[in-house]
Amino acid sequence: MIVALYGSPRRRGNTARLLQAAVEGARQGGAEVREIVLRDLKINPCLEIYACRREGICVQRDDFRRLADTLLKADATMLASPIFFYTVSAQVKLMMDRCQSLWVKKYWLEKKPLGRLDNARPGLFLSAGASRGRQLFAGAEMSVRYFFDTFDTRLWKTLAYRGLDEADDILQHPEYLEEARTAGLTLAGMIKTGEQCES
Numbered sequence: 001m002i003v004a005l006y007g008s009p010r011r012r013g014n015t016a017r018l019l020q021a022a023v024e025g026a027r028q029g030g031a032e033v034r035e036i037v038l039r040d041l042k043i044n045p046c047l048e049i050y051a052c053r054r055e056g057i058c059v060q061r062d063d064f065r066r067l068a069d070t071l072l073k074a075d076a077t078m079l080a081s082p083i084f085f086y087t088v089s090a091q092v093k094l095m096m097d098r099c100q101s102l103w104v105k106k107y108w109l110e111k112k113p114l115g116r117l118d119n120a121r122p123g124l125f126l127s128a129g130a131s132r133g134r135q136l137f138a139g140a141e142m143s144v145r146y147f148f149d150t151f152d153t154r155l156w157k158t159l160a161y162r163g164l165d166e167a168d169d170i171l172q173h174p175e176y177l178e179e180a181r182t183a184g185l186t187l188a189g190m191i192k193t194g195e196q197c198e199s
């Protein structure tokens with residue numbers, strides 16, 4: 001199963017359409033895909049109380065627990081987020097911060113060596129921003145890389161597009177959607193063959 005996380009507050013904006021294309025590609029490749037729209041979930045901010053030190057489980061009762069189970073179970077993850085102030089959307093950031101409980105379990109409780117990703121599953125990051133700066137996606141990509149790590153997923157590929165602002169700007173660029181579709185298809189092939197993720 002591939003989990004597809006829609007991170008924009010816009011349901012039919014640029015990144016949602018990119019992810020939809022990737023989902024279609026993955027399904028064409030025979031993968032089962034579970035689509036999750038983050039804005040529909042109730043996820044509170046991390047309270048930084050570290051109750052997760054006991055068992056590696058966040059004690060807050062909301063939709064995060066089920067989401068975490070899905071992230072841990074998935075064969076691959078596809079995450080879409082717009083760039084908001086040079087990082088991910090608030091919806092994505094809420095999820096990321098709650099994954100500190102997974103980080104605590106992995107690195108403090110299970111004492112896994114930092115920076116080693118054995119049996120990493122592949123992760124795809126899709127993004128869009130309005131401006132054109134060289135570093136536009138650098139902050140978000142770094143956050144995504146370390147978020148993926150908390151559930152043993154390696155950032156396999158980033159597809160990030162500049163100059164997209166209005167919700168349907170992406171429709172002027174069918175080649176971007178095609179790249180996303182191909183990435184989804186490739187991901188489905190990778191999980192079918194059990195290919196380990198190297199980059």
Ligand SMILES: Cc1cc2nc3c(=O)[nH]c(=O)nc-3n(C[C@H](O)[C@H](O)[C@H](O)COP(=O)(O)O)c2cc1C
Binds near residue numbers: 166
């Ligand atoms: C709160 C907010 C902050 C934003 N910050 C940036 C930014 O720092 N840099 C940028 O290029 N675009 C920024 N944008 C524009 C969005 O990244 C852009 O419209 C993107 O295409 C939205 O993707 P979506 O349609 O998937 O939501 C911002 C938009 C909003 C609403």
